[in-house]
Amino acid sequence: MQKEKILSLLRLIEQNSGLSELDLSIMLDVETQAIHDAISALEKEGVICGYHTLIHWDKITDNDVTALVELRVTPQGGDGYEKLAEKIKEYPQVKTLYLMSGAYDFLVMVTGQNMKEIALFVSGKLASINEVQNTTTHFILTKYKELGFDLEAKKADERMVVIP
Structure with a gap:
């Protein structure tokens, strides 16, 4: 083709x-x-890595919280970022992990049942990794658009106009 x-x-x-x-x-x-x-x-070939259904969980449950965690790290050795990434991505709370340029090194998307659970995960697991210098956690309050889809799209009013 x-x-x-x-x-x-x-x-x-x-x-x-x-x-x-x-x-x-x-x-x-x-x-x-x-x-x-x-x-x-x-x-x-690994070009198609899987098939994913985007679900607007906020419409179904109030029990899921998502946070973006910035990690600044000091990698050890030539493949230090890869070793850290391998360690971090093993946690089930980690949904997405990116190596970044700029003020921090990794961006980690984590989920939990509430803010406290995420805070305990960040402080107990991520921040305790030797190479992690500091963390900054941002809790997601409202999702408007995700993966190119408008989550708050208004449905068109399909009612018929009746003129008396």
Whole structure:
């Protein structure tokens, strides 16, 4: 499949991973078998890392809290960042981990049932790692947009206008 078509395929899957291979083949004007083969190859190469459903948990439960934690670290040795990342990403509370440029080294997204649970995790686990110099925790109050999706999108009023 052409690189252009593969990029279009990836964009479609990223936007809606629930599209069937038939839907994708129609949208891209490509044989269904070619879509199947391309997806299989992209999964095998690690380009497609998994399929994710974005859920607006705030509409379902009040028991989940998300925080962004900035970590400033002093890595040891040539692969110090990688060793630290391996250690940090093993915690189940860690949902996302990025190595950053700028004022801090890592950005860690963590979840917990409440602020206290996250605070105890940060102080007891993350801050206790020898290479961690300091942490700054930011609690997420409201999510407006996530992964390109507007979480607060208003549905169009579909009521019929009745004129007397």
